[in-house]
Amino acid sequence: MDLTAAEWLNAIVRLAHVIFGIGWIGASFYFMWLDANMARPAAPKAGVEGELWMVHSGGFYRVEKIHVSPAEMPPHLHWFKWEAAFTGITGFMMLCLVFYADASVYLIDPAKYDFTPVQAVFVGIVTLLFGWAAYEGLWRSPFGKKGGWPPLVATFLMIAGIAWFLCQIFSGRGAFLHVGGLMGIIMSASVWTVIVPGQQQLIQATREGRKGDPVYAAAAKQRSVHNNYMTLPVVFIMVSGHYPSTFGHQLNWLVLILVSLTAMAVNHFLNMHNKGEMKPWPLLLATAIFVPLFWLTAQTGGSVGLKPGEAPVEFAEVRAVVAQRCTTCHSARPTDDTFKQPPNGLVLDTPQQVRRNAQKIAARVVLTQTMPPANKTEMTDEERALLGAWIAQGSKVD
Ligand code: HEC
DSSP states (O other): OOHHHHHHHHHHHHHHHHHHHHHHHHHHHHHHHHHHHOBOOSSOOTTEEEEEEEEETTEEEEEEEEOOOGGGOOSOOOOOOHHHHHHHHHHHHHIIIIIITTHHHHTBOTTTOOOOHHHHHHHHHHHHHHHHHHHHHHHHSHHHHTOSHHHHHHHHHHHHHHHHHHHHHBOHHHHHHHHHHHHHHHHHHHIIIIIHHHHHHHHHHHHTTOOOOHHHHHHHHHHHHHHHHHHHHHHHHHHGGGOHHHHTSTTHHHHHHHHHHHHHHHHHHHHHHHTTOOOSHHHHHHHHHHHHHHHHHHOOOSSOOSOOOSSOOOHHHHHHHHHHHTTTTSSSSOOOSSOSSOGGGOOOOSHHHHHHTHHHHIIIIIISOOOSGGGTTOOOHHHHHHHHHHHHTTOOOO
16 A cells, blocks of 8 residues: 555554543543442432433533432433444454554564464454454353453463463564454443443333343443443553563563553542542552562563673674664655654664663663564664664764
């Protein structure tokens, strides 16, 4: 595809994904908050369970949560379901545009597993479908329906296991995005397979003057709670491309699990806070998980580090390595077959440009080894160590 067209397509789909996601998650946060803040009306009103006054954008709003009787069933109800569907659809489109269209750059890491692009895409999609089916199967089984902690722990372990597996075979970013994609599929599919049908039967029951079946309500509630606790981990994963010390870590699967646990503990604090319960323990728990997580990401693990070494490094050597391994892409005029513009605007043509970006180079080339992508230019460990020593010695360009 024409490069300009590809870039605009990427931008439009990404923007749509973000906006639909805000609409969906924003509405679900808003309803969580509404539910927690509804108060019984001062003077009892027929059918009104709770009410709430708000002021926003130039007006007062009063929301009532009501028990609807068949006669009152309104002709039009707002549903809040398309946001979930379109967030899912545009998310899958992004996965295709970035990770599947350029699998050899973003998804495949030959040091982990030397897939062909077609194989990698196949394994990615099969893993997503498998993970989703396993989740649905678990929560539709008697084990899941019984509720309580065991199915929650089983779900967590299942997703953690898939995260571990993906991190063994794909690039860090590719693996992370597939885990986020799996949770996104689970969340948006739950809206359509359980939550919306639950609401439909509630409407039907109201029309017929019956009480809704509590089994549907319980299942819908269960899925809503799952979605709520998956939200922060998913959003983190979606922006994790900015944080190479997470996806680029040798134990990136463990980093991902710890980040998710921290995020869920913070989420729990927010949920309790919404209900007016200010308990510090979820924040303490989040801190207790975050401290070892921080420590872990500070360990680079590999043999290559930011070590000054014995001999002073000549900049000429550094320059030669950068010219051979980096400027095929990171140049004002790239020669790479895929990248016709310097990725992320990073240009390493002059000594000053290399020097100014020394810390970024340290992060991506030495500490996490997430550059060059899929080690396309076949950089050696000695060359990484050379750059590390040069940076540790103060990145001098003499
Ligand atoms: C095949 C093309 C290619 C080669 C070769 C390559 N890079 Fe990159 N680089 C990219 C792409 C694509 C991105 C943006 C995606 C990402 O961050 O992973 C990037 C991003 C970066 C970033 C992050 C920039 C920022 O502002 O976030 C740094 C730093 C970087 N590269 C350094 C290097 C260095 C140093 C080398 C040589 C050792 C190198 N790259 C070789 C394609 C390449």
